[in-house]
Amino acid sequence: MRVPLEWLQEFIPLDMEPQELAKRLTMRGLEVENIEEAEFSFKNVVVGNVLTVEPHPQAERLKVCKVDIGERAIPVVCGAENVQAGKKVPVALIGACLAGGAIIEKKEIKGITSYGMLCSEKELGLSDDQSGIFILNGDARPGDKLETVESLRDTVFEINVPPNRGDCLSIYGIAREVAAIMDKKIELPSFEYVTDGDEGVEHFISLDVKDLDACPRYVLLMIKGIKVNKSPYWMRRRIIKCGMRPINSIVDVTNYVMLELGQPLHAFDYEKLKERRIEVKVADSNLTFRTLDGQERGLIPGDLLICDGHGPVAIAGIMGGENSEIGEDTETVALESAFFNPFFIRSTARRLGIKSEASLRFEKGIDVDTVEYAGKRAIYLMHMLSGGHVLDGKKEAFKKEEKKRIFVKYGRINDVLGIILSPEEIGRLLASIDINVVGEEDEGFIVSIPSFRHDINEYMDVIEEVARLHGYEHIPATTPVTSIQPLISSKKDRFLSETRQYLYSAGFYQVINFSFFSRKDLDNFVIPDDDERRKCVMILNPISKELEATRTFIAQGLMKNIAYNLNRGSKNLKLFEIGKIFIEREEGLPLEYHSLALAITGRERDYFWKGSPPEYDFFDLKGVIEGLLRIFNLDVEFRKGTEPFLNSSVSGDIHLGEEKIGWLGEVKEGVLKAYGIEQRVYCGELMFDKVMKMGNLERKYNPIPRYPHVIRDFSFYIDESIPVSKVMGMIKEVSPFIVSVGVFDMFRKERRSISFRVLFQSYEDTLKDEEVNKIQDEIVKRLTAIDGIVLRS
Amino acid sequence: MELGSIRTKIEQELSSVKDLSSLNQFRIAILGRKGLFSELIERLKSLDKEERRNYGREINELKLWAEEKVEELKTHFEMEEKRRKELASWIDVTMPGAIPIVGRSHPLTQTLEEIVKIFTSLGFSVAEGPDIEYDYYNFEALNIPKDHPARDMQDTFYVRPGVVLRTHTSPVQIRTMESHLPPVKIIAPGAVYRCDNDISHTPMFHQVEGLMVDKHIRFSDLKGILTVFIHEMFGEKTPLRFRPSYFPFTEPSAEVDIGCVICQGSGCRVCKNTGWLEILGSGMVHPQVFRIVGYDPEEITGFAFGMGVERIAMLKFGIDDIRQFYYNDMRFLSQF
């Protein structure tokens, strides 16, 4: 809500600096988001008093004016028609700069020297109006700089009105809050509503409100014989400052009163109403209707309509129709001031996608008590600006309701807020915003809620008002008194934190991607149709095709991160992401799992002077995963890879028993190409929920051996069809004294040669050579018994 | 032979010895089993007793002297050798070292962990809920009725009727209260989603929700807990203020502002010249929410709060573009 302070001043004198007022409004819950000081784009323009106006001897359409600019009078040649002696006007002096950037010079116009220029609003940058010279208020003093003239100077507050405070969507509403802050009371503006006694509204129009729940109050007023013209500067300026657009002297008044009082009004061109009557009814069939913005709107049963007996003339509270719009030649106005049920306005406005200033206010609920007052104020202003005569009386439908009453216990207020206020203090605070105590009982009081506060419906709403009025800054900061509970620390958090710590120290950077991806990613990764990962959750209203669904695996995100970084010169990357993936299912919410994806590309570093670091390969990534799973005491098995997006020769599936819990390998070239990556990438993904389920973080102490260990090396030719992990397992099985088996060499010529280093250790004794030799022989015996394994001598 | 001349001869020869190996040769020649002294001692045998004793003593003295001299030189040469070796292994200490390659956590994770640590130290447990959530938990149970502006298609990602991507972490409040009797003290960190994608919005971001519910929780307690949090998070001297605001599921509601960390309150672009920055939303749990989860609002009170992790991270690290968090640019990630 934009609030010009100059307008606000009309209701309450503001005897404080704007900054201070802004602060106090903000602390009352009306956040002043911006303080806009009026800025003028002109320079060296002063107030002038037109002394004489004479026709130009040489030019028929020009006039020569003598203008008093304070210490002297100057001759100015002018072409505008509205210049008259005695009017106060803006005079751009020689050297002045106008809104468009024009510089004023001394100028000879057909033989007469002009020492300045009289300006229109447009030339000063005040509005778009250039129909004549801008006539200033009579109290402007000649010679004063224009920017110091009171009616031009203004500060506008941009107030963020909370959605529940519809009562603050008007100057008067804000003034009411300001008055409460200043401990003052304000009144509605008074005016004299003069009607033409002979003719009454009831002779011209009839009113029929079919549904008083949908429209609890509807008032029709009329004015005849008006002349639609342009509104005066002060009104247009206020409308502009509030962020609206001036249109004509009738429409402007409806908007002006809406801004002033918060009551949206609608003016019908009476002559255009087909049957001289107004019906307010809920539509019972589908129909189309052209609103005054020229758009065809589809209406459905349930929409609240204003009809003229022939068809709709307005969508109640949202927008009027083209068929009854005020035009240049409108002579008779039927003015609607009403209270529509917010529910109807909200649902229709939302469906049609219209957010008008009127619907905004009706949606939140307006003050039913000022409906008639606001209508009369508008008719009064129309009469003032457009002439004509006001018809006597009104047509009205009104379903009057009792004011809301709420019971609140004093003790409850203090208990909830943590303050100590006496009932009197509470009563006084509430009275400042027209919430009055109307009764007392049972250690509490009954308060009545003013008709404009639709947000106060139960005792907690009243407590909130007390807190707001007392000031949050005066509520202490205390330590809660509550029972101590044990912290629930989740296994998940410990697993996540162990994983992250491990990966950081292994050189991996954590990335965070959106949970979204595209079905294109599934295609890029050649995910088969029957794969679980195809079951992605589609977004009904996605932001873009790239973000059309929630991801079913994370690796695709890492490809995008790698591509992004490669394009920016980072060639060596170790990335991981741990986050949620989502699998759609028939019933209930989609399944959500935690997944961990890792990717490496390039080498440890580009160069090092001691020797070039080798490129990452499969085993660098595999080792990371092996080490990670070891933290969780998981003994996994790596089998030949089956993922379609990995190089089948350089990939593996990770198995825990018979269950596949992940995969790793070299990403296929075609997949990389789809992401614009031109270097080898090794990637893996683990179902982290499985890791959490099957793993543990238990640590058990093993005694440190007191006897020395023995190391023996073995070399075998091992057929490629025999997995090395199997051979290692067999070696380990040979004796309980074998505590570790490692591979320290591997080469391929005609045959594959693998060299193992085996560590023997006894906890009871020093192992004797003969004992180790026996085991050694057994190892060789067992292995060479297998077809495809030969001892290398 | 005259012993005096032997001494002179030894001295002369020693002065020409230049390294350990020639010293060794010299030692063998003079002091070895077949060396000069052995020869001299052999010769003693031919002398009479008196002469042998005198001459023998002189030879011994001379031998001791020679041994000492050799030992001295040996130490000298050994030291020299060590020094030479050391010099040979000289390195330029200004050459670059091999900095270990370690990774870092994402700045959002760092911020989130810090927030969680503060609240767990205050007795809050971590709770969680699904990212894809029923409309009921995301809106209805939070007192956001069907026609509330927050439910506009523009803001919420819909998956199917009645199912949305959660727009805030507040549904975790409801899920926790539904399954636990008071007292409840939880925080719920997590990703949330809104249909927004511009310079200051990403379609996914992170929030931390908090909830403390018990028999006598007051609005002043909300102020107390959040004041502790902000002082821990942003430093003890950080000014803060609570001001009235509106959320459908809390009442009274409070927006919490901290003194602008950029301009220290004097006014700048970031704080829109107010000197204050909105940091979190909070309030007393709305009685309607208690009724929905089956708590008695006459018996139970509590407060809830929620904050944006990105916003806090941006303020803490001085990041000016929220989208940076999701580009995952190494030049960005390596700074934290």
Ligand SMILES: [Zn+2]
């Ligand atoms: Zn600032």
